[in-house]
Amino acid sequence: MESFFSSLVVPLWLGILTSISPCPLATNIAAISFIGKRVDNVRAVLLSGIMYTIGRMIAYISVGAIVVGGLLSIPSVSNFLQRYMIMAIGPILIIAGMFLLELITFNFRGIINAASAQKLADRSGLFGAGLLGILFALSFCPVSAALFFGSLIPLSVNRGSVLLMPSLFGLGTGLPVLGFAVLVALSARSVGMVFDKLTVFELWSRKVTGVIFIATGMYLSLTYVFRVF
Numbered sequence: 001m002e003s004f005f006s007s008l009v010v011p012l013w014l015g016i017l018t019s020i021s022p023c024p025l026a027t028n029i030a031a032i033s034f035i036g037k038r039v040d041n042v043r044a045v046l047l048s049g050i051m052y053t054i055g056r057m058i059a060y061i062s063v064g065a066i067v068v069g070g071l072l073s074i075p076s077v078s079n080f081l082q083r084y085m086i087m088a089i090g091p092i093l094i095i096a097g098m099f100l101l102e103l104i105t106f107n108f109r110g111i112i113n114a115a116s117a118q119k120l121a122d123r124s125g126l127f128g129a130g131l132l133g134i135l136f137a138l139s140f141c142p143v144s145a146a147l148f149f150g151s152l153i154p155l156s157v158n159r160g161s162v163l164l165m166p167s168l169f170g171l172g173t174g175l176p177v178l179g180f181a182v183l184v185a186l187s188a189r190s191v192g193m194v195f196d197k198l199t200v201f202e203l204w205s206r207k208v209t210g211v212i213f214i215a216t217g218m219y220l221s222l223t224y225v226f227r228v229f
Helices: 002-019 022-036 042-073 076-100 113-124 128-135 142-159 164-186 189-225
Strands: none
Touching: 002 022, 002 142, 002 164, 002 189, 022 042, 022 128, 022 142, 022 164, 022 189, 042 076, 042 128, 042 142, 042 164, 042 189, 076 142, 128 164, 142 164
């Protein structure tokens, strides 16, 4: 059960939390506005939401496969990680939790401009939504970088998961946009109401997750680093 939870539920939740955090949420709003242009075509709206989610999954699978697969493919590195990664996860989770609680902050601007990405996607038709998902996924900001590189990658390395956990993370980052695509298709009025509730949910879920990360990190550090338990 623990293995199931950490391998499936945790990466999916980390992806959802990433997507509704302030910086990634801004790009997702841009994606929603892009998808909403087809509001008169319900099928196109839904397909665009699906393509956007698939695009994000492709981006995170690619990065995850390169990083995790690369680390695990080198025997000396793989042996080192298998022996010491469990010791490193605790401090990493503490740092990631501090980012979520905004105890640690730094200014960082994504390398991809949302407006430019939308213009590029406009030229690609329906597949433009998938391209937009890829571009926005690669536009890391502090929270998304902390959750992906600081939380998901160490967990993936520890589990030896090259594809599954990064793909679930990518799915989680696209689910809110896919949900908004359904709302746009059904009723544009619902979007504003759900967005207002989502911002409140994001604040509390980020804080709760941050506290859980720090508590779990402290427990793992005391257990595997300091051998207290």
